[in-house]
Amino acid sequence: MRIVIFGAGSLGSLLGALLDSAHDVVLVGRDPHVSTTRERGLRVTGVDSFEASPASTTDGTGLDADLAVVTVKSYDTAAAARDLATGDVGAVVSLQNGLGNEETLAAGLECPIVAGTTTHGAMLSEPGVVEWTGRGAVAVGNWRVDGASDHTPQVDATDDPASRVAAAFRAASIDAESDPDIRHRLWAKLAVNAAINPITALARIRNGRVFEGPTAAYAERAAAEVARVARADGVGLDADAVAAEARAVARRTADNRSSMLQDLAAGRRTEIDAISGVVAERADEHGFEAPVNGLLAALVRGWEAGAGVR
Incomplete structure (x- = not known):
């Protein structure tokens, strides 16, 4: 699966490194972290130590992906939606803090929106290095699917984006589940x-x-x-x-x-x-x-x- 991590800070970088073991991952973030990752790869320390080699960029426009994982700060969600709307993204999952991110994404995008939470802990030690401070899990649930008329959580009987998102995470050995009561x-x-x-x-x-x-x-x-x-x-x-x-x-x-x-x-x-x-x-x-x-x-x-x- 082609996966974009939109917001390659601490959590986004950790998830990108983990997902890179099973998927084609692109990190969207800021320099010097992005340029260092591009040149040297992404190193994970802490709970487990390993190196990953996801692609990385500072330009979030015109992206082509099956899934975008949004991990930007809540005040950058609208900008993330605008950038993602310029590309072709199959579904978007928010793993952000706070309330209201899903509504903001749904207002700016036509693809399925999936809400999510995670208990993984991470901290950027230095450019190109993320410390995994706590192993956790991911839970996701459908927020809006194609053709929805509002932004309330719902499941389309013919399409279950949240289940597909959870399966993509599990393919990379990340504990993940789909929860209808997200x-x-x-x-x-x-x-x-x-x-x-x-x-x-x-x-x-x-x-x-x-x-x-x-x-x-x-x-x-x-x-x-x-x-x-x-x-x-x-x-x-x-x-x-x-x-x-x-x-x-x-x-x-x-x-x-x-x-x-x-x-x-x-x-x-x-x-x-x-x-x-x-x-x-x-x-x-x-x-x-x-x-x-x-x-x-x-x-x-x-x-x-x-x-x-x-």
């Missing part, structure tokens, strides 16, 4: 991200510290607010269950610095709009408040404005 997984992941990412970023702490000391209560409230908004959106998320999952993730990744903490430390824009921001906005649409998520979003946005990255 919206539940997306909201559950959002609850975990809302509890961990902005708090670690603002407090400048590693994941394991979130549920210790004064930040613990606010992390639990952030997760509980996501669960309430999810239920208002028709997804049965339990507040205690997602808080417990957030605590478990924080323990498993105790020594990790969250992606949002890394963004703040590097002076980069964050994905706060698609995490805490979207929770507060959806709550307002449903006629109630999500005060913890609203405050966290305001604080991170305030830092972004002050740093000149918004």
